Amino acid sequence: xxxxxxxxxxxxxxxxxxxxxxxxxxxxxxxxxxxxxxxxxxxxxxxxxxxxxxxxxxxxxxxxxxxxxxxxxxxxxxxxxxxxxxxxxxxxxxxxxxxxxxxxxxxxxxxxxxxxxxxxxxxxxxxxxxxxxxxxxxxxxxxxxxxxxxxxxxxxxxxxxxxxxxxxxxxxxxxxxxxxxxxxxxxxxxxxxxxxxxxxxxxxxxxxxxxxxxxxxxxxxxxxxxxxxxxxxxxxxxxxxxxxxxxxxxxxxxxxxxxxxxxxxxxxxxxxxxxxxxxxxxxxxxxxxxxxxxxxxxxxxxxxxxxxxxxxxxxxxxxxxx
Amino acid sequence: xxxxxxxxxxxxxxxxxxxxxxxxxxxxxxxxxxxxxxxxxxxxxxxxxxxxxxxxxxxxxxxxxxxxxxxxxxxxxxxxxxxxxxxxxxxxxxxxxxxxxxxxxxxxxxxxxxxxxxxxxxxxxxxxxxxxxxxxxxxxxxxxxxxxxxxxxxxxxxxxxxxxxxxxxxxxxxxxxxxxxxxxxxxxxxxxxxxxxxxxxxxxxxxxxxxxxxxxxxxxxxxxxxxxxxxxxxxxxxxxxxxxxxxxxxxxxxxxxxxxxxxxxxxxxxxxxxxxxxxxxxxxxxxxxxxxxxxxxxxxxxxxxxxxxxxxxxxxxxxxxxxxxxx
Numbered sequence: 001x002x003x004x005x006x007x008x009x010x011x012x013x014x015x016x017x018x019x020x021x022x023x024x025x026x027x028x029x030x031x032x033x034x035x036x037x038x039x040x041x042x043x044x045x046x047x048x049x050x051x052x053x054x055x056x057x058x059x060x061x062x063x064x065x066x067x068x069x070x071x072x073x074x075x076x077x078x079x080x081x082x083x084x085x086x087x088x089x090x091x092x093x094x095x096x097x098x099x100x101x102x103x104x105x106x107x108x109x110x111x112x113x114x115x116x117x118x119x120x121x122x123x124x125x126x127x128x129x130x131x132x133x134x135x136x137x138x139x140x141x142x143x144x145x146x147x148x149x150x151x152x153x154x155x156x157x158x159x160x161x162x163x164x165x166x167x168x169x170x171x172x173x174x175x176x177x178x179x180x181x182x183x184x185x186x187x188x189x190x191x192x193x194x195x196x197x198x199x200x201x202x203x204x205x206x207x208x209x210x211x212x213x214x215x216x217x218x219x220x221x222x223x224x225x226x227x228x229x230x231x232x233x234x235x236x237x238x239x240x241x242x243x244x245x246x247x248x249x250x251x252x253x254x255x256x257x258x259x260x261x262x263x264x265x266x267x268x269x270x271x272x273x274x275x276x277x278x279x280x281x282x283x284x285x286x287x288x289x290x291x292x293x294x295x296x297x298x299x300x301x302x303x304x305x306x307x308x309x310x311x312x313x314x315x316x317x318x319x320x321x322x
Numbered sequence: 323x324x325x326x327x328x329x330x331x332x333x334x335x336x337x338x339x340x341x342x343x344x345x346x347x348x349x350x351x352x353x354x355x356x357x358x359x360x361x362x363x364x365x366x367x368x369x370x371x372x373x374x375x376x377x378x379x380x381x382x383x384x385x386x387x388x389x390x391x392x393x394x395x396x397x398x399x400x401x402x403x404x405x406x407x408x409x410x411x412x413x414x415x416x417x418x419x420x421x422x423x424x425x426x427x428x429x430x431x432x433x434x435x436x437x438x439x440x441x442x443x444x445x446x447x448x449x450x451x452x453x454x455x456x457x458x459x460x461x462x463x464x465x466x467x468x469x470x471x472x473x474x475x476x477x478x479x480x481x482x483x484x485x486x487x488x489x490x491x492x493x494x495x496x497x498x499x500x501x502x503x504x505x506x507x508x509x510x511x512x513x514x515x516x517x518x519x520x521x522x523x524x525x526x527x528x529x530x531x532x533x534x535x536x537x538x539x540x541x542x543x544x545x546x547x548x549x550x551x552x553x554x555x556x557x558x559x560x561x562x563x564x565x566x567x568x569x570x571x572x573x574x575x576x577x578x579x580x581x582x583x584x585x586x587x588x589x590x591x592x593x594x595x596x597x598x599x600x601x602x603x604x605x606x607x608x609x610x611x612x613x614x615x616x617x618x619x620x621x622x623x624x625x626x627x628x629x630x631x632x633x634x635x636x637x638x639x640x641x642x643x644x645x646x647x648x649x
Contacts, residue, residue, distance in 0.1 A: 020543050024453055030445025031454075031462060034513050038469045041480050095360030103354055104361065115637075116365040122564070122633035123626065124571025126598045127371065130605070130622040134374040138610060168367050175364070201353045229473025232573040232598075236605050268475040268574075275479050276578055285483065292476055303471040307464045 042296070049293025052286040058294070066242060066274070067284055071291050076246055077159075077264035078228055078298070081238075084163035084260060085170065085227045090220055092167075093174030100175070101182040102204055121172035125232040132165035132237040133157075153261060159247055160260035162238030169233055170223035177222065181215020182208060184314075214313035218306045225302035229295065231268040239269040241277075267295040375626055378619035382419075385613050391421045391620075410584040410595070412604060412614045419617045421624060423584045427594035428625075430501040431576055432569035434590060435508035439569070440562045442509075443516030450517070451524040452546055470514035478578035481507040486579060495591040499581035502590045507575040512565040519564060523557025524550060526647055556643040560636040567632035571625065573598040597625045 056070055063069035096113070104110040142155035154160075185208050193203040209216075240263040247262035274288050275281055281288075393408040396416055411418040450459055486503045489495070493502070527550050535545040551558070581593025582603055595603070601618050608615045 017541060020541055023543050024449075027445045027449035027453060030442045031449045031517075034442055034446070034469065034510070035462070035465060037510060038465070038472075041472070041477070044480065044484055045476070092360050092363055095357050096364060099354075099357040099361035103357060109361075113361050113365060116368045118637060119368055119630065119633065120364055122567055122571075122629060123371065124573065124598060124629055126571070126573040126601050127375065127622055127626050130601060130619060131371045131374055133605065134378055134619065135370060139374070171364060171367070199347060199350050201350050225471060229471075229475065231473070231475045232602060235602055268473055271479050272475050272574060272578065275482055288479065288483070292479055295473060296476055299471055299473055300468065303468055307467055311464075 045289060045292050045296060048286070048289040052290030053293060057290055061244075062242060062287075066278060067280065067287075071267070071270060071287070071294065073243060073246055073265040074267045074270045074291065075294065077266045078268075078295075080247065080258045081159055081163050081166065081234070081264060081266060082224050082228050084159060084258070085166040086220060086224055088164060089167035089170050089174055089223060089227075093171050093219070093223075094178050094216060096171075097175045097178035097182060098204060101179055102200070102208070117172050117175055120168070121176075125169060125230055128165050128169050128233040129235055129237065131168075132161055132233060136161040136164050137237065157236060157238040157263060158261045159238050159258070159264050162234040162264070163260070165233045165237050166227045166230060169230060170227050173223045173226055174219045177219025178212070178216050181212035181219070181313075184215065185211045214309065214316070218310045218313065221302050221306040221309070225299045225306070228302070229268055229299050231266075231272050234266060234269060238263055239266050240264060241273050267291055267298070271295065371626070375619060375623045378616055379623035382613065382616035382620045384616075386419065386617075390419050393420045393422070394418045408586055410600065412608075412617060417614065419613075419620075421597075421621065423586045424595060424597045424600050424621060425624075426586060426588070427501070427580070427584065428570055428596040428598070430588070430590060430594050431504040431508055431580060431596055432566060432572075434502065434505035435569045435572075436512060436562065436566040438505065438509035439512040439516050439565055443513050443561070443565070444520050444558060446513075446517045447520035447524060448546060448551075451521045452542070452550065466514045466517055469510075470518075472511075474511055474572060474574040475578075477507050477510050478575040481575060481579035493591065497581055497591070497593045499579055499593060500591045501580055501594045504576045504580035504594070504596075505590070507579050508569045508572050511572060511575065512569050515568055516561050516565040519561035520554075520558050523554040523561065523643070526557065526643070527553045528647070556639050556646075560639040560643070563632055563636040563639070567629045567636070570632070571598060571629050573602050577602045597621050601625075 058070060058075065059072050060070035061073055062071070096117075100110060100113060104113065137155060137157060140154075141161060144150070144154040145152060148154075189207050189211070190203055193207040194200070198206065243263060243265055247259045247264045248256050249259035249262070251257045271288055271291050274284050274291070278284055393406045394416065395404050396407050396418075397403070398405045398407075407418055408420045408422050409418050410420055410423050450462060454462065481503050482499070485506065486498050489503055489506070490498050495502070531549050531553055532545055535549040540548060576596045577599040580596065580599060582595045582599055583593035584595040584600065585592065587594065601621055604614070605618050608618065
């Protein structure tokens with residue numbers, strides 16, 4: 001009979017294992033270096049941007065051939081397009097998620113939609129820009145024009161098509177976070193509601209959705225932040241270098257409303273165009289830093305809200321981990 | 323037994339569903355149809371993107387030959403003979419639409435970018451999943467999400483305005499804006515994706531595997547290299563692939579930081595133009611329906627196909643991993 005040779009480790013002997021320690025330090029560094037890069041980028045932008053930012057910078061239009069003045073039209077444009085975008089994307093995204101979680105089961109349809117969403121999330125943003133031009137402006141827009149006899153109204157770059165392009169870009173963000181939120185609602189709650197005689201939709205409406213509200217809101221905030229920061233999809237679908245007026249129309253001659261058929265100025269596009277194609281990029285650096293600071297504050301605030309809200313929401317639902 | 327089963331929550335749920343199915347209501351039916359349309363909408367969008375991209379791309383061949391995508395024979399006045407020109411020069415007397423410089427440019431930015439991001443990403447993920455105390459983990463992860471939330475135009479602006487000069491001073495490069503600057507910028511954007519996915523893969527490795535390794539007397543790092551990483555290798559490779567797909571598709575950083583010169587080169591410190599940057603730089607000034615317009619859609623179609631297959635392969639790898647871990 002063979003006996004297995006057992007190596008009993010000497011528990012008394014405590015050797016410092018330099019290999020182990022250096023590896024630990026190394027991986028620690030690996031996570032610290034990108035963090036330092038992040039801090040450096042932020043401090044540079046905040047430092048240089050803060051010098052430009054003033055009440056005047058935030059509330060006036062560019063003047064003197066874009067070399068002076070503020071960025072109010074860009075801020076307005078960014079807000080307007082994100083409102084339009086989320087108005088289109090949220091109902092579709094939440095509807096799709098409800099269908100996937102509550103109706104689709106695990107069958108063929110579920111897997112195809114799942115694959116489509118994963119795919120949509122992986123498409124490069126510039127492809128959405130191409131699609132926006134080829135489909136929304138030249139196909140949908142031009143066809144609306146020829147049917148309604150409106151000349152060239154819909155068939156040109158404008159806020160409506162830019163928002164639609166962004167909406168399909170952020171759709172996966174909304175769907176995935178809504179799904180996650182719906183899945184955290186316990187199955188027994190649905191069963192209890194159904195057992196009381198409620199229909200499936202009544203159950204979703206009165207039991208599932210109220211509990212999932214936090215998660216859905218988080219998804220919407222993340223989608224807004226993503227949409228506000230994207231530039232490539234709107235490059236050709238509606239952004240303008242400079243507009244003398246805001247994209248606003250007077251409804252019935254009195255009530256001011258965002259005009260979705262107008263072009264618009266936008267923060268991220270403003271940074272891009274001022275840094276690469278303005279007549280004197282060095283001269284307008286302060287404006288570029290100021291605009292970057294405004295954009296980054298906006299997205300950070302949104303992301304931070306979403307992250308904090310999600311931690312709070314998960315704790316409430318009994319999931320301690322982040 | 324039967325009685326006990328009937329009482330269980332799962333069963334009563336099914337029974338309740340059966341009961342509601344017996345009495346179909348018209349409004350319920352309509353709601354389900356509306357919701358299913360929302361679900362099917364994403365399939366529709368993917369199909370439309372595919373159709374519109376390739377429909378326009380194919381029209382390029384109406385006026386040009388497939389050989390044009392590699393290069394064009396042209397008489398060169400300086401050399402005094404006809405030479406095969408491999409270049410993208412859409413606005414010239416004889417427009418040239420070679421995809422070679424654009425693809426080279428894309429790879430010259432995306433491959434180093436992915437390597438840098440993977441190097442740091444895998445290291446960080448190991449730290450976060452295996453070593454870091456819970457408290458550090460819970461602060462680092464949201465910070466990473468903030469990093470991921472920085473708009474790419476901001477990273478591009480930073481690379482253009484600040485980092486490019488720094489890098490030129492360190493490496494003494496000929497061009498201030500070059501592929502390497504773009505690669506660093508792209509790595510900043512792909513890093514959070516790779517960390518998140520690798521960490522997921524590492525955490526999916528069952529605890530029993532680690533315990534078994536420790537029980538055999540392995541140290542922490544022996545366990546990580548000998549047990550955890552081999553078990554998570556498919557998830558790690560899927561993460562790198564997904565990061566690569568993202569790097570290939572990155573637009574704003576490369577259009578701002580790589581110099582935008584469409585040249586055939588293997589030098590990482592030379593200015594390059596990627597496929598994405600090419601579309602971004604030229605689509606604004608092109609006539610709808612011209613050869614140039616279709617050529618840009620063709621570039622888009624090539625890019626779409628590349629990223630599609632990269633995503634598909636990583637998806638397959640991830641699915642296999644999930645199935646394996648379930649067994």
